[in-house]
Amino acid sequence: MQFDAIYTTYEKRIYGFLVRLSGRRDVADDLFQETWLRLARHAPTLSEDTDIAAWLFTVARNLYRSHVRWSIADRLRRRDVVEAVTSTTPEIDHAWRERWQKLETALGELPVAHREILLLVGVEAMEPQLAAQVLGISAAAARQRLSRARAALAYALGEEGTPWKI
Amino acid sequence: MEDLAKLPELEPSDALRRRTLARSRHRLEASLALAHRPVRRFLVDLVTPALVLGGAASYLVWAVQCCNHG
Numbered sequence: 001m002q003f004d005a006i007y008t009t010y011e012k013r014i015y016g017f018l019v020r021l022s023g024r025r026d027v028a029d030d031l032f033q034e035t036w037l038r039l040a041r042h043a044p045t046l047s048e049d050t051d052i053a054a055w056l057f058t059v060a061r062n063l064y065r066s067h068v069r070w071s072i073a074d075r076l077r078r079r080d081v082v083e084a085v086t087s088t089t090p091e092i093d094h095a096w097r098e099r100w101q102k103l104e105t106a107l108g109e110l111p112v113a114h115r116e117i118l119l120l121v122g123v124e125a126m127e128p129q130l131a132a133q134v135l136g137i138s139a140a141a142a143r144q145r146l147s148r149a150r151a152a153l154a155y156a157l158g159e160e161g162t163p164w165k166i
Numbered sequence: 167m168e169d170l171a172k173l174p175e176l177e178p179s180d181a182l183r184r185r186t187l188a189r190s191r192h193r194l195e196a197s198l199a200l201a202h203r204p205v206r207r208f209l210v211d212l213v214t215p216a217l218v219l220g221g222a223a224s225y226l227v228w229a230v231q232c233c234n235h236g
Contacts, residue, residue, distance in 0.1 A: 003194055007187065016176040032178060033186045040193035044201035096172075103169055122170030 003043065006052055007036065013053075013124060014060050020119055021064050023108045031067060035060045053126070057134045061116060068112070106156035114149035121146055 014035055018028040038059050046055070107115055120131040132142035178186070200210065 003190065004187070007190070011183070012175045012177045015178045016173075019176050020173075029178070029182050032182065033189065036186050036190040037193050040190040041197050043194055044197050099169065100173065103173065118170060123173055125171060 003040065006039070010053065010056055014056055017057065017119055017124065018060055018064065020104070020107060020123070021061070021112070021116055022067070027064075027067060031060060031063045034063055038063075051130070051133075054130055054133050057120065057124070057126075058136075061134060065112075102157060106153055109156055110149065110152055113145060114152050117142065117145050118149050118153060 015028065015032050018031050018035075019025060022028050022031065035056060039056065046052075107118065110118070117131055117135065120126045120134060121128055126134070128142050128146060129139045131146075132139045135142060135145075137145070
């Protein structure tokens with residue numbers, strides 16, 4: 001079944017995107033499930049040339065945006081992504097763990113607009129043009145936002161002025 | 167972007183995976199069945215919103231009448 005193949009291909013990417021975007025496993029769980037239900041509902045109407053990756057990330061991102069709009073309490077709660085991630089992967093080396101925790105924390109403290117473009121381009125290795133499509137902005141605006149997001153992340157990491165490695 | 171690309175993959179729990187797949191497959195079957203029934207699809211796409219709007223309009227008329235009477 002084609003749906004299962006798509007699920008297997010994008011499961012971790014969509015889940016990781018939602019966990020890091022929301023900073024909350026419980027929220028990500030709900031939005032993850034709803035993203036796949038949306039695909040199941042719209043599958044018969046999608047054309048052959050639909051870019052499934054862009055479609056799924058757009059739906060996931062819009063669901064998160066909608067969730068934030070309606071849930072003020074969530075914005076006040078602590079992000080638990082770093083703890084959740086590090087507690088499930090004990091085998092990594094100490095230096096990288098520290099760097100990684102810093103990175104996750106810094107990502108979580110950025111405004112959503114910066115966080116989402118860094119997740120799409122930096123973590124998901126999506127072309128900026130495709131990321132622009134997911135975010136519903138022009139390619140030029142996406143490039144500008146990406147540049148600002150990189151600078152904001154470098155600042156949050158205390159690496160302002162160092163060669164960009166993020 | 168090097169370090170961001172090295173962030174570990176996160177995966178859903180087995181329970182979430184099972185639940186998501188089960189519900190999605192069920193929804194997919196329903197969507198496919200609906201897509202193959204044009205008349206029913208027409209009813210769902212057009213008549214249902216019309217009924218909802220009609221219901222809302224009736225409620226508004228009723229509310230205005232209530233206000234007028236006191």
